Amino acid sequence: MNTPFSPMGQPVDRVDGRLKVTGHARYAGExxxxxxxxxxxxxxxxxxxxxxxxxxxxxxxxxxxxxxxxxxxxxxxxxxxxxxxxxxxxxxxxxxxxxxxxxxxxxxxxxxxxxxxxxxxxxxxxxxxxxxxxxxHETDLSTALDQAHDAPAELPEPRGNFEAELAGSALSVDVTYSTPSEYHNPxxxxxxxxxxxxxxxxxxxxxxxxxxxxxxxxxxxxxxxxxxxxxxxxxxxxxFGSxxxxxxxxxxxxxxxxxxxxxxxxxxxxxxxxTFGYRPRTVQRLQLGAAANGRLLAVGHEAIGQTSRFEDFTEHVVEWSGMLYHCDNVKLTYKLVPLDVYTPLDMRAPGAALGMIGLECAMDELACAVAIDPVRLRVINFAERNGNEDKPYSSKELLECYRQGAERFGWEQRNPEPRSMREGRQLVGWGMAGGVWEAMQNKASAKARIDAQGKLVVSSATTDIGTGTYTVMTQIAAESCGVELDNVTFLLGDSSLPTAPLQGGSFTVSSVGTAVQQACQALQRQLLEVAKELHPAYASATPDQVRFEAGQLHLGNQAVSMAELAAAQADGAIEVQVDAEPDKKRDAYATATHSAVFVEVLVDEDLGTIRVNRVVNAVAAGRVVNPKMARSQILGGVVWGMGMALQEEALLDHDLGRPMNHSLAEYHIPVNADIGDIDVLFVEEHDEIVNALGSKGVGEIGIVGVAAAIANAVYHATGKRVREFPITLDKLL
Structure with missing residues (x-):
């Protein structure tokens, strides 16, 4: 029995890897x-x-x-x-x-x-x-909060009666978290x-x-x-958005x-x-009200972020609090304070990386208040629908993320009492958080061309910012056309190529990948038409009867090579271009990736130093085109989340109005010695609605929830709740 030809889903090495490690890949300044x-x-x-x-x-x-x-x-x-x-x-x-x-x-x-x-x-x-x-000049958000105005964001309307339900809740938390400005620094x-x-x-x-x-x-x-x-x-x-x-x-x-x-x-x-865009500093107030059994009755999330005096930079900071958990009484507010600074800019998982710090730390505080396990609290409040849009999800395996992540981590052995677990002089803390990111798709175009040597060239004006775009598009093209990987070249990074959206938001595979798939399928149809003209055996064949594999069209015992069909054309090639856009069936559904992050920290009781010892990140992102590339994306997101939690902040001299630590010597980010064991777990998730590939993208979700999980673990280790990020040892001692 023949194994189906399927390059997708395989951990294929980077097709551009050799160029990069040998120095032959040229960058903009080279x-x-x-x-x-x-x-x-x-x-x-x-x-x-x-x-x-x-x-x-x-x-x-x-x-x-x-x-x-x-x-x-x-x-x-x-x-x-x-x-x-x-x-x-x-x-x-x-x-x-x-x-x-x-x-x-x-x-x-x-x-x-x-x-x-x-x-x-x-x-x-x-x-x-x-x-x-x-x-x-004014560059300090904390001293200008009274100058905040409503952001020009399309926030979901308040639903239910938030104030009344909060006031009537058996238990509630009302807490404020702050996050600093961060710079991309690729x-x-x-x-x-x-x-x-x-x-x-x-x-x-x-x-x-x-x-x-x-x-x-x-x-x-x-x-x-x-x-x-x-x-x-x-x-x-x-x-990363820069x-x-x-x-x-x-x-x-x-x-x-x-x-x-x-x-x-x-x-x-x-x-x-x-001296240009960055992740904006925020102050976030979370108000959660719950019944005695942990069921959420009221969710309020107010965020104030900084912007420039010439633009109102907005991102989705608070929306996640209206969709991740089921709650009928929700009030979301987002305001901006204009300062004498440059405009902020989207930065990996823009909005979600910040807003989920507030939400998921507040959920941990609520879990402590109602004395319910943090995972159990989230399961109790699982949302079948996106409450902001009142739509069902196209797929949502978040419960499996909780279950498989907790099992891999060993969560059932956790003693819920803060300061109860230790290794010698090290306090041990276990914390967790959920993650969510919208699974988007934009219009995109792609061209597919096969020549007389059987070489398939597919092109689109997207980019590869290190995420593996060259490789995954090569895999999608190989499978969609039925050509061996070695015979496929993907061209990108050129404004003269078919139209593509910006590379960001985890929508490149969904958008450009769908265009590549459709272009290759259109090329298959064109190849069959040529085969019908040249070979009588194919004259009445339908696309369903023909198998495209290893550069050949198979019909029963017959086979004809794509190269031969291309060679028969006047210019020795067959070429098609398609414009792809989201399927209308998406409109009735909410689409999102989800994750559950579990973290173990070791805190030195005498010195207050924090080490993230191990992380399990369980991710549900639909079909994973290349598990090796996808794992690398999640690893990078987790490491960045460690930086957000413990190290990364722009320290401004407000007298001068500029960062003092504008170098990689003083702007602290994690290095190899800071990183413990990171275990990435992809939860199986089938989605025939999100796009024809069934893929949701993984670039952003890896960072979401990580900082909150670490903060929650630090609380579990020490009994001290730090609400000002990053959590540095001076705040713990």
Whole structure:
């Protein structure tokens, strides 16, 4: 009996792995060009005010310096007199580099020194002298909470009677949690290499999660025809959301290239990676009311986040509290405080990574108040439907996540009493939390082409930010077309390819993967039509009767190769392109990934140091296309969650209005020595509604719930509830 041909679901190695480990994968700041100029950004040292003078005389005396560009001598910019947006823009007016003399935040780019080498440009940048008229600034959320206004977010309407049910609850908790600002800091800093062509067109290599978004942005900002702009991002060294919007090095590099009619590269320093978007600081109040048996009667979640003075950045912080558990009386509030800072930006599991800290820590406090096991409390309040939308879930194996995760962790051996478990001088804490992330799908297009050698090339303008997109799309294409993996190439990261959404939100496999699948299926139909013309045996064959496998069309004992069919065409190839969009049957359902995170921490009783000793993360994400890639995504999310819980925070000097720890030496993130055992468990989940692949994506869900589970474990170990993140030893001692 033949085993079905199925590359999907296999732990295939990265198809781009060899290029990466041998250094042949080129990133945005690595493309060579004769005569390439280098730009270095000069940043504002004040947080609010205006520029009086920019003295560039000493910088221009440096041999090899070609130009210094600022708001006084920049080339005309088409859109600077009108509002424009990009695909990930917030409500308001987007930041315009070199727009005028106003300083909106500390670190704002004020000048660009262009020179023959990067070292010369940076040295000359240090010689630029800027005189300011300084204004009072406000960068501290905690002192400006009274200035909060409603966020322009589409929040679910309050349901039931929250206040009355809370007041009448047998038990309730009313607690406030705070989280700090965090910065993306991917390994590859942001860079743009703008290669100026003889005809005035631009070939750009940019660090981005959406080359077509950057192309559209430059088209709007500079008034250039789209066919004059090609944006490529073949390899991206991590992004986590920092590449969703075009960052300021891109327009500055284009500005310089257009003015000088030369190729220009602008690379940001690690310190300048702290001068644009970030995860916003929040203050969250949770009010939960429950019956004596633990059943939720009232859920209130109010979040206040920071934003810039020029845009209202919104994300889904509180919505999860209205959908993860069943409750008939819910009130969700989300407000923003404008400060003299740059606009925040989506950052891995935006909103959920923050909002679930508040919800899942409050649920742990409720479990203690009603003396019910934290897992049991969540099972009691399991929601069959999404209460915000009043829709059933397309699939939801969260109960299995609880069960299998608890079993793998050994949760039944937990003594619920805080400070009751120890190993020598180490207090042992066991904590858990749930996780949820919306399973989205966007429109996407893909092209599939098979040639006379039987080589299948599939393409779409998505990116691979290290998540394994090259590999999983290759697997989807191989299975959907019936071609061996070695004969498949997936092209991405190029604005000239078929349309794709930004890579983010865990919707790339659902969106682009569906387009790839449909393109390959359309190619199969085209191959069958050609076979009918060339081979009488196939003349009356229907698609159901033909088997596509290993590059051949099988019909009974007959077989014809796809290569032969392609060779018979005038141009020696068969090509199709499709536009895919979400199936209408999704509309009646809520779609989401879910998880259950179990954590063991060891807390030194004398020193207050915390070590995350082991983690079990049980995830239900539909069909997993590549378990090796998916596991890596969850591992990365768990490690980041450890950082959120225990280390990561931007420490602002509010007198200066900027981060003091703007380096990877002082901005603390987990390193290998901090990591204990991480066990990733994928719970089987079948979903024929979410998309034809049955896949929900795993990029975001790995981080959700981790920080809360660690905080709950720290409480269990020490008996001390820390509500200000990160949980550092000074807060425990």
């Amino acid at each position: 493309y060579p060009e004769d005569g390439l100029l280098h730009g270095s950004v000069v940043s504002s040292s004040i947080a609010s005010g205006r520029v009086l003078t920019i003295d560039t005389r000493e910088a221009l005396k440096v041999p090899g310096v070609v130009a210094v560009i600022d708001h006084t001598n920049r080339p005309p910019v088409a859109s600077y007199d009108e509002k424009y947006e990009d695909a990930d823009s917030a409500e308001g007016s987007p930041f315009r580099p070199f727009y005028n003399d106003k300083v909106l935040y500390s670190g704002q780019p004020l000048a660009l020194v262009v020179a023959e080498t990067l070292e010369l440009a940076r040295h000359a940048g240090s010689l630029v002298r800027i005189e300011y008229e300084q204004k009072l 390994m590859e800093p942001h860079a743009s290499t703008v290669l100026y062509q003889a005809d005035g067109s631009l070939n750009i290599h940019d660090k981005t999660q959406g080359p077509q978004n950057c192309q559209d942005y430059l088209h709007k900002v500079f008034g250039l025809d789209k066919d004059k702009i090609r944006v490529q991002a073949a390899f991206v060294g991590g992004a 590449g969703l919007r075009p960052q300021y090095q891109l327009p500055l590099a284009v500005m310089a290239a257009l003015q000088l009619k030369r190729s220009v590269r602008v690379t940001l320093t690690r310190q300048q990676m702290f």
